[in-house]
Amino acid sequence: MQQNTLKRVIGMSFFAGLITALVIPAVAAAPDAASSKSKNPLQGMTPVEASKGLELPAGSDDATVTQGRYLVGLLGCASCHTDGALIGKPDPAKTLAGSSIGIAYSNPMVNNYPGAVYPPNLTPDNETGLGEWSLDEIVTLLRSGKTRHGRQTMAIMPWTSYAQLSESDARAIASYLKSVDPVKNAVPKQILPGNPAKTPLVHVGLYRSR
Numbered sequence: 001m002q003q004n005t006l007k008r009v010i011g012m013s014f015f016a017g018l019i020t021a022l023v024i025p026a027v028a029a030a031p032d033a034a035s036s037k038s039k040n041p042l043q044g045m046t047p048v049e050a051s052k053g054l055e056l057p058a059g060s061d062d063a064t065v066t067q068g069r070y071l072v073g074l075l076g077c078a079s080c081h082t083d084g085a086l087i088g089k090p091d092p093a094k095t096l097a098g099s100s101i102g103i104a105y106s107n108p109m110v111n112n113y114p115g116a117v118y119p120p121n122l123t124p125d126n127e128t129g130l131g132e133w134s135l136d137e138i139v140t141l142l143r144s145g146k147t148r149h150g151r152q153t154m155a156i157m158p159w160t161s162y163a164q165l166s167e168s169d170a171r172a173i174a175s176y177l178k179s180v181d182p183v184k185n186a187v188p189k190q191i192l193p194g195n196p197a198k199t200p201l202v203h204v205g206l207y208r209s210r
């Protein structure tokens with residue numbers, strides 16, 4: 001495997017360019033809604049670095065798995081699905097095992113407490129990861145955003161881009177994810193807008209001026 005190439009590519013994941021590089025500390029002292037017109041939208045936020053040099057778990061020697069590992073590196077999955085990676089401090093023991101840093105999905109200038117989602121555990125742990133997902137179910141998730149329970153995944157999970165993966169590339173990714181060592185790590189449940197998060201959040205997305 002081209003280890004060096006892979007590491008470089010992960011560092012340059014397209015996602016790094018999308019993240020607004022801001023993080024709200026857990027349950028930041030949010031100004032009240034009445035003063036929102038004059039509030040500094042960056043109040044209580046700290047800039048974050050993009051993660052570099054995330055090394056993916058090995059997986060088996062199988063050619064399909066090796067191709068899957070290459071694609072997972074290229075598509076930046078670990079830059080979201082690894083604890084700490086969203087704020088530039090990836091925990092190497094939890095690579096691909098889910099994030100306890102949330103991603104806000106509603107506009108923080110509208111809701112003092114935005115809704116947040118936590119990138120789930122992609123290792124094949126039965127309770128907290130993809131252990132019970134079949135290869136076909138992972139392929140369907142990647143190409144349509146539909147989970148094995150039929151729920152439409154939010155587009156923060158970039159399935160709208162991954163929908164263009166060929167069936168064989170999606171299957172290679174699924175084979176790789178199923179071949180890595182399982183890591184037990186439950187991520188926090190999704191938070192609905194208006195409820196304070198107990199963890200730091202990063203913000204992605206673009207908000208258009210009127």
Ligand code: HEC
Pocket residue numbers: 015071072075076077078079080081103117118119120121122129138141142147152153154155156157158162173
């Ligand atoms: C920008 C961050 C981001 C990137 C990059 C990303 N994901 Fe996700 N992913 C998420 C989030 C957030 C969710 C949960 C979305 C939801 O529940 O609506 C998710 C959900 C998933 C799920 C569903 C798991 C479950 O238990 O429901 C799978 C499988 C998955 N991602 C695989 C991948 C793979 C494979 C890649 C790379 C090809 C990838 N993701 C890249 C953020 C990301």
